[in-house]
Amino acid sequence: MPRPPSPSIPEKEFVYGALKQSLRLDGRAMLEMRTPTLTFGPELGWVECALGKTRVLAQVDGKMVKPPPEWPLEGLISIHSELSSMASNEFEPGRASDQEVTITRMLDKVLRRSDAVDKESLCVLAGQRVWHIRLTIHVLADAGNMLDCACLAGIVALKHFRRPEVEVVGDEVTIHHPSERAPVALALHHTPFCLTFAFFPDADAGTPPLLDPTHLEETLAAGLLSVALNAQRELCVVQKAGGVPLAPADVLAIVDVAVAKARELDKVVERALKEDWKGRNVEVR
Amino acid sequence: MSLILPGEHVPAQHVNLKLGPGLLQLSSANERSTIISTRAGEVRNTGSRKWWIEGNSRRYVPAPQESVVGAVISRSGENWRVDIGSAHMASLDGLAFEGATKRNRPNLKVGSLLYARVSLAHKDMEPELECFDAQTRKAEGFGELKGGFLVTCSLKMCRLLLDSEHFLFPLLGSRFPLETAVGLNGRVWVNCKDPKQTIAVARCIEAVDPDGGGMEESAVKKFLNTLDV
Numbered sequence: 001m002p003r004p005p006s007p008s009i010p011e012k013e014f015v016y017g018a019l020k021q022s023l024r025l026d027g028r029a030m031l032e033m034r035t036p037t038l039t040f041g042p043e044l045g046w047v048e049c050a051l052g053k054t055r056v057l058a059q060v061d062g063k064m065v066k067p068p069p070e071w072p073l074e075g076l077i078s079i080h081s082e083l084s085s086m087a088s089n090e091f092e093p094g095r096a097s098d099q100e101v102t103i104t105r106m107l108d109k110v111l112r113r114s115d116a117v118d119k120e121s122l123c124v125l126a127g128q129r130v131w132h133i134r135l136t137i138h139v140l141a142d143a144g145n146m147l148d149c150a151c152l153a154g155i156v157a158l159k160h161f162r163r164p165e166v167e168v169v170g171d172e173v174t175i176h177h178p179s180e181r182a183p184v185a186l187a188l189h190h191t192p193f194c195l196t197f198a199f200f201p202d203a204d205a206g207t208p209p210l211l212d213p214t215h216l217e218e219t220l221a222a223g224l225l226s227v228a229l230n231a232q233r234e235l236c237v238v239q240k241a242g243g244v245p246l247a248p249a250d251v252l253a254i255v256d257v258a259v260a261k262a263r264e265l266d267k268v269v270e271r272a273l274k275e276d277w278k279g280r281n282v283e284v285r
Numbered sequence: 286m287s288l289i290l291p292g293e294h295v296p297a298q299h300v301n302l303k304l305g306p307g308l309l310q311l312s313s314a315n316e317r318s319t320i321i322s323t324r325a326g327e328v329r330n331t332g333s334r335k336w337w338i339e340g341n342s343r344r345y346v347p348a349p350q351e352s353v354v355g356a357v358i359s360r361s362g363e364n365w366r367v368d369i370g371s372a373h374m375a376s377l378d379g380l381a382f383e384g385a386t387k388r389n390r391p392n393l394k395v396g397s398l399l400y401a402r403v404s405l406a407h408k409d410m411e412p413e414l415e416c417f418d419a420q421t422r423k424a425e426g427f428g429e430l431k432g433g434f435l436v437t438c439s440l441k442m443c444r445l446l447l448d449s450e451h452f453l454f455p456l457l458g459s460r461f462p463l464e465t466a467v468g469l470n471g472r473v474w475v476n477c478k479d480p481k482q483t484i485a486v487a488r489c490i491e492a493v494d495p496d497g498g499g500m501e502e503s504a505v506k507k508f509l510n511t512l513d514v
Contacts (some may be wrong), residue, residue, distance in 0.1 A: 006358040021480060023480050027488055027512070
């Protein structure tokens with residue numbers, strides 16, 4: 001399937017004109033995010049996150065491996081994400097488009113390099129056995145802003161996942177099955193959330209940035225700014241792609257908005273996880 | 286309610302049988318020819334002459350004499366290549382407009398929207414478009430669409446919008462003046478004076494779409510009251 005064409009002239013002109021009046025196509029406010037819907041699967045660590053029509057599935061899996069000799073005391077975390085043609089007919093399997101590379105890199109920075117998961121707690125027997133946590137992200141549908149959805153799905157999956165309990169006696173390692181001993185949650189230092197803002201041409205002439213762009217807004221944007229932070233006002237990643245020059249005051253204003261949104265997201269995530277936990281029966285007599 | 290899947294045999298028999306969308310006549314070696322369906326949906330017929338398949342999908346398959354909204358992608362010599370959402374790009378002759386001569390051609394740009402009629406559509410060939418009515422050879426609304434906005438919807442929704450009995454456009458038209466061009470390829474061009482009104486129309490079309498929930502008239506009225514139009 002050849003690359004779909006860029007938006008037609010009437011669509012472009014309409015979107016730019018409407019944005020000058022701060023009107024978005026789906027009726028949202030400029031800085032309003034679509035409400036995320038989190039669905040948990042039967043297994044622990046399986047989450048589907050939906051932001052409007054954008055849907056991303058995240059799954060966490062853990063197994064014990066021998067650590068590399070350079071870092072014998074830390075566990076391993078690997079993130080695997082691939083945009084298949086299921087997400088949209090713009091993506092071809094095997095060929096990584098620019099957008100896919102950006103998403104993979106941002107996921108890596110936000111979920112792995114920001115030290116969200118405590119790697120030292122994943123060590124079972126120094127130099128011999130550590131946990132290798134594997135996070136797989138599948139994008140099911142692309143209606144704009146796959147990155148935020150994927151980061152949210154990823155971090156919620158990591159919070160949802162429980163690894164089997166391990167007992168170490170001397171040099172012997174016993175892995176207890178979840179039915180014998182309750183599985184243990186991963187130790188997370190903090191919960192980063194990613195928020196993407198889109199900028200349009202003549203930003204200073206009156207088109208303010210918007211949060212959580214849809215597919216058409218993303219395609220027509222002149223630049224995208226992604227900010228990843230946690231509810232404790234700690235910035236993890238700031239990534240700006242695209243040539244719209246921004247004044248420092250603008251960037252700081254965006255970060256303030258992002259802080260407020262991150263707090264809201266944190267509450268939504270906690271509520272969803274609590275409700276799901278009530279419905280599960282992981283008790284062991 | 287007889288639900289039928291692609292490839293199933295349809296018992297349609299008449300001297301002057303007229304096959305509508307979704308049905309194909311297969312002639313086999315012995316003289317019997319069978320009618321099979323090429324789409325999933327419900328078999329409908331008026332009398333026993335006209336038969337067709339009624340279903341919903343999002344991917345358009347071009348058929349002759351259908352009006353579609355297309356976007357110009359590129360120019361190849363005298364022809365324009367237009368995207369109508371089908372498997373192949375359609376080609377539109379530069380002279381296929383009302384009153385066009387070699388010296389006097391319409392000035393289309395890459396990215397302009399057009400309302401055109403499919404003049405030729407075969408399974409394995411590129412479809413061809415024309416921008417004038419087949420009988421009168423006049424524009425009759427076909428041609429370039431300037432301004433406005435494009436809304437995508439499912440194929441069933443466009444057929445509902447073209448039905449004069451459907452409630453949506455009269456309801457919207459009673460609130461504010463609007464101009465639309467409905468393409469049978471799942472695209473609707475809308476033009477209103479105020480962007481808020483265009484956005485309201487786009488959101489109503491998405492809400493009433495059977496794929497997106499299928500809102501009913503009273504719910505649409507309530508929805509319109511919450512918007513500022």
